[in-house]
Amino acid sequence: MIAENLAEINNRIKKATEKSPQINKDVTLVAVSKTFPSSSIREAYQAGQKIFGENKVQEALDKIDECKDLSEAEFHMIGHLQSNKVKYIPGVFKLIHSVDRKSLVKEMHKRFYREGRKQDILVQVNLALEEQKGGVNQTNLDDLLEYILQCNSLNLRGFMLMPPFLENPEDNRYLFAKMYELFAQYKDQFEKSGTEGFDTLSMGMSADFEIAVEEGSNMVRVGSKIFGQRNYNK
Numbered sequence: 752m753i754a755e756n757l758a759e760i761n762n763r764i765k766k767a768t769e770k771s772p773q774i775n776k777d778v779t780l781v782a783v784s785k786t787f788p789s790s791s792i793r794e795a796y797q798a799g800q801k802i803f804g805e806n807k808v809q810e811a812l813d814k815i816d817e818c819k820d821l822s823e824a825e826f827h828m829i830g831h832l833q834s835n836k837v838k839y840i841p842g843v844f845k846l847i848h849s850v851d852r853k854s855l856v857k858e859m860h861k862r863f864y865r866e867g868r869k870q871d872i873l874v875q876v877n878l879a880l881e882e883q884k885g886g887v888n889q890t891n892l893d894d895l896l897e898y899i900l901q902c903n904s905l906n907l908r909g910f911m912l913m914p915p916f917l918e919n920p921e922d923n924r925y926l927f928a929k930m931y932e933l934f935a936q937y938k939d940q941f942e943k944s945g946t947e948g949f950d951t952l953s954m955g956m957s958a959d960f961e962i963a964v965e966e967g968s969n970m971v972r973v974g975s976k977i978f979g980q981r982n983y984n985k
């Protein structure tokens with residue numbers, strides 16, 4: 752089942768990519784395995800999927816341990832990250848998608864620097880100005896990016912967007928487009944100033960990954976369409 756789902760998602764990503772050949776070549780699929788057991792990760796891995804997304808530190812640590820024989824597997828942190836959990840994560844995640852505030856950056860730099868590590872990160876942007884939602888507002892974005900660039904243990908790789916949940920995902924298309932525009936603008940700016948590696952735009956989930964890819968995403972985070980419905984209260 753998981754193998755078939757993966758094949759279908761990959762196929763649909765490819766089709767969406769072909770709709771916007773001027774912006775997208777390679778789209779990376781992050782299989783969001785949160786709430787699912789490590790046996791599901793194994794099943795996906797055997798079907799060729801190597802990148803997995805988790806949203807809770809402890810759950811991720813447990814599963815990564817259970818999957819340590821999967822030599823090519825890599826894990827991304829995609830959920831809200833509490834500062835008091837940062838001490839557990841140096842060397843754990845290939846990419847952290849959810850960096851959104853100075854206090855978190857400060858704690859991350861402290862811990863990663865101490866261990867002599869360099870961590871790839873994305874900055875989560877809250878474009879729709881939703882309250883009680885992770886992500887930095889556009890007005891504070893410049894300030895946060897400047898702060899991150901001073902931290903040599905952190906490697907700024909791009910942006911992540913988590914749009915509002917809407918009945919009709921087409922209603923978020925303009926947000927994906929706006930996010931891409933902002934991403935392209937910063938990418939250009941960073942390239943001109945010699946800051947390397949800003950190349951990743953993480954947006955799109957099960958309900959809207961095709962729209963996101965059409966609008967310029969090059970990393971999608973798909974969970975339920977691969978692993979099935981999540982059960983949060985088991």
Ligand SMILES: *Cc1c(COP(=O)(O)O)cnc(C)c1O
Nearest residue numbers: 783806829956957972973974975
């Ligand atoms: C759960 C989650 C996803 C995947 O959601 P699906 O709708 O199951 O594809 C993507 N991104 C983040 C940040 C998530 O927490």
